[in-house]
Amino acid sequence: MQTFFLVFSYIIIAYMLFSSLSYILLFMIAFRKVYRESDLDPRETTEDIAGNERTFPVSILVPAYNEEVGVVSTVRSLLALEYPEKEIIVIDDGSKDQTSARMIEEFQMTEVAFAVRAYLETAEIKTIYQSSIFPYIRLIKKANGGKADALNAGINLASYPYFCAIDGDSILENDALLKTMKPIIESDGQIIVTGGSVRIANGSTISRSKVETINLPSHPVVLMQIIEYFRAFLIGRLALSRLNILLIVSGAFGVFHKERVIRAGGYNKKTVGEDMELVVRLHRLLREEKSKQRIEYIPDPVCWTEAPESLEVLRSQRVRWQRGLWETLWTHKKMIFNPAYGSVGLLSMPYFLLVELLGAVFELGGYFMIFGGFFFSLIDPKTAGVLFLVTIFYGSFISALAVLLEEMTLHKYPKISHLVRLYFWALTETFWYRPFMVVWRIQGIFAAFRKKHNWGDMKRKGIST
Amino acid sequence: MTLSFFLVLTAILLLFQMGLLLYLIVRKKRRQRLEEETENEYAHLTEPFASYMTDSSDVRFLYAVKSIDHQQIVLERLLNGYVAFTKGANASPLVKQLSEEFLTDPYTRILGQRNWARRINTLHYIEDFHMRSLAPALLERLKNAGTLDVETQQLVRTLASLNETAVVDELKRFLNVPVRLFIDVFNRLDKANANEQIKTALEGSDEAAKHAALAYIAHSGALSFLPDVERELASSHTEIRIQALKTIYRLEYMSDPDLLAPFFDSSFWTERMFAARIAGIMQFSRYKQTLSTLLGDSVWWVRYSAAEAYTHFSDGDVILAHLSENHPDRYGRDMAAQWQTFRPGGAR
Numbered sequence: 001m002q003t004f005f006l007v008f009s010y011i012i013i014a015y016m017l018f019s020s021l022s023y024i025l026l027f028m029i030a031f032r033k034v035y036r037e038s039d040l041d042p043r044e045t046t047e048d049i050a051g052n053e054r055t056f057p058v059s060i061l062v063p064a065y066n067e068e069v070g071v072v073s074t075v076r077s078l079l080a081l082e083y084p085e086k087e088i089i090v091i092d093d094g095s096k097d098q099t100s101a102r103m104i105e106e107f108q109m110t111e112v113a114f115a116v117r118a119y120l121e122t123a124e125i126k127t128i129y130q131s132s133i134f135p136y137i138r139l140i141k142k143a144n145g146g147k148a149d150a151l152n153a154g155i156n157l158a159s160y161p162y163f164c165a166i167d168g169d170s171i172l173e174n175d176a177l178l179k180t181m182k183p184i185i186e187s188d189g190q191i192i193v194t195g196g197s198v199r200i201a202n203g204s205t206i207s208r209s210k211v212e213t214i215n216l217p218s219h220p221v222v223l224m225q226i227i228e229y230f231r232a233f234l235i236g237r238l239a240l241s242r243l244n245i246l247l248i249v250s251g252a253f254g255v256f257h258k259e260r261v262i263r264a265g266g267y268n269k270k271t272v273g274e275d276m277e278l279v280v281r282l283h284r285l286l287r288e289e290k291s292k293q294r295i296e297y298i299p300d301p302v303c304w305t306e307a308p309e310s311l312e313v314l315r316s317q318r319v320r321w322q323r324g325l326w327e328t329l330w331t332h333k334k335m336i337f338n339p340a341y342g343s344v345g346l347l348s349m350p351y352f353l354l355v356e357l358l359g360a361v362f363e364l365g366g367y368f369m370i371f372g373g374f375f376f377s378l379i380d381p382k383t384a385g386v387l388f389l390v391t392i393f394y395g396s397f398i399s400a401l402a403v404l405l406e407e408m409t410l411h412k413y414p415k416i417s418h419l420v421r422l423y424f425w426a427l428t429e430t431f432w433y434r435p436f437m438v439v440w441r442i443q444g445i446f447a448a449f450r451k452k453h454n455w456g457d458m459k460r461k462g463i464s465t
Numbered sequence: 466m467t468l469s470f471f472l473v474l475t476a477i478l479l480l481f482q483m484g485l486l487l488y489l490i491v492r493k494k495r496r497q498r499l500e501e502e503t504e505n506e507y508a509h510l511t512e513p514f515a516s517y518m519t520d521s522s523d524v525r526f527l528y529a530v531k532s533i534d535h536q537q538i539v540l541e542r543l544l545n546g547y548v549a550f551t552k553g554a555n556a557s558p559l560v561k562q563l564s565e566e567f568l569t570d571p572y573t574r575i576l577g578q579r580n581w582a583r584r585i586n587t588l589h590y591i592e593d594f595h596m597r598s599l600a601p602a603l604l605e606r607l608k609n610a611g612t613l614d615v616e617t618q619q620l621v622r623t624l625a626s627l628n629e630t631a632v633v634d635e636l637k638r639f640l641n642v643p644v645r646l647f648i649d650v651f652n653r654l655d656k657a658n659a660n661e662q663i664k665t666a667l668e669g670s671d672e673a674a675k676h677a678a679l680a681y682i683a684h685s686g687a688l689s690f691l692p693d694v695e696r697e698l699a700s701s702h703t704e705i706r707i708q709a710l711k712t713i714y715r716l717e718y719m720s721d722p723d724l725l726a727p728f729f730d731s732s733f734w735t736e737r738m739f740a741a742r743i744a745g746i747m748q749f750s751r752y753k754q755t756l757s758t759l760l761g762d763s764v765w766w767v768r769y770s771a772a773e774a775y776t777h778f779s780d781g782d783v784i785l786a787h788l789s790e791n792h793p794d795r796y797g798r799d800m801a802a803q804w805q806t807f808r809p810g811g812a813r
Contacts, residue, residue, distance in 0.1 A: 043549075056554045115768070401482065
């Protein structure tokens, strides 16, 4: 039995070393681009397209379910976006609260007989409203069908060639759309999807869609999420985007070429990870069509979101994410290790399977063997010690590296104390935060087998004044 | 691999990270100090600068700017602020004079440095401040450029803003020049040079340049080119024909409505859509019946544009009310009903 545990420990050590090295490799790929662009004057780079008639008009889709508290402020923040031509479509997915009533009242909306195209099948559309103050704000009131269904209804109503999907609780910076559309405009349509960086707003002061003061929250759980976002966005997504194998564009903020998405069949209603599933499906179609079009991510923080402060809400969010990841990988299992899908099939999909999905299983095994080794002699203490150090390396060191990368490149947190606090909290990750994540991520895998869908539950405080 | 190996490895990595952290703390501190000093100097110079820009005989600013430590950064900020918020400021002789006097040397130096972001920023600033003194050096740089990358494209835009028409010839060296780059060039040249380049582009065979010329005519409203635009309606290239239709739609004028007739039956829905839009915006009554046919088109956008076109006619609401009840096509009836209450347009 001891031999089994020993071999098991070696497998975990090898796995963690391999995963850590893959992170470092991604770090190196990401570093060059972010570092090169870190001194660019942001105003100058978007100035040229800000008042330009050649920007593509964009439909902004805001799916909402029981968002009576935040929906009006979200739409108000969208009104402030600097962009030559846009329309805002709020989709009330059968809310049980006053979401529609608040919109109708605030923006003086009246019912219109809109001839909606049925590109994508959705639950019944009950009524379409148009604002009499801002005619480009529309509201779709529909039967409940889930977030993916709401987005599909928004796509059907959208008039413009690109749509931007944002979460009802996110706040976009004033120039977010300009920054995100810039690669699409400059590539003459060769880039079909762009995702922007999402940052955690807790602790910072955001007023009228503008980040007034960037600060750190006091809650350690939120601090750790900030570090996690650095790790995910600055290291992972940027490097994968450079290789054109990015599989995730955050549901909180992404711009898509509408016709491409319609051709791909729209958002998948059968998964809770509809944002990732759509991007994987688009990759799949691009590879099958041998298209040179790309999916790109921009590192500049453009979207601010409220992170959960309670462990219960965080647990529910992570279970959903992991479940979405599993469902996406399962739906597109044909692509994994399949050379027909190029680097997406050979690199990206295996990476998400082995590192992002199964990582939790290996980590749980690692924690089990460390305790088993130190307290129950399952393995000799030296091997347990090695495992312990590798776990720290895999968890804390890589996260601390992400904090340093942020400071080397974007350095958005203004105070020295911010940097020091983030760095030292990152070093504690392995000892308390990561074990929670590991357990929840494994629960997420199990949850994938129970097919219950919902919109997710987040207790909002609001992030903008 | 033993425990001691991993212990040593962990210690080395930790030390490395701590060293890096220390370096970043020192760097942050320095940046903060620089920012503080720059802010102070900026605040100190704002009033004399504003005074100098309104009355150049008040030379306090010229003495003050020579005595500060962060001359380049402060002057860049002052000029950028002035250019961004004052109408026509980038053509201001004072902006040009100040930038050429104080920024020519630092910018020449930066353009030779390895820092890519700073080079790009500098090209933008040269454009904003209209620094003609750097045009020869920039043109030389463009001539030596081997690829049309982001930096070269910005170089082209900057030179065009300095009214260097040679960039159009230089662009011929590159394959697949984007249409938007040609448009950027035409937009930046002064009117006389732009018109000359537009004429050359319309007479030439470069499809991207021709496409860009038509787009430029659309948003500049240069009606003098109308005969050229109308000639392109017969182009064998679909994209050029569509752009010509777009341009006519934007110009809201065409010499002969008959030129539009073939497009109502085009096999390309974009052409049918623009034909409907043009018929509407120019209120060509003769096409009212044709619009009714397009209201039953298989493509949603054509139906949408046909119904929208009726809203431009004085009796449009009556026609739409009638069609919403009596059009033979169900989708056509729905679309006509929509346009009785719907108000189009996005936020601009």
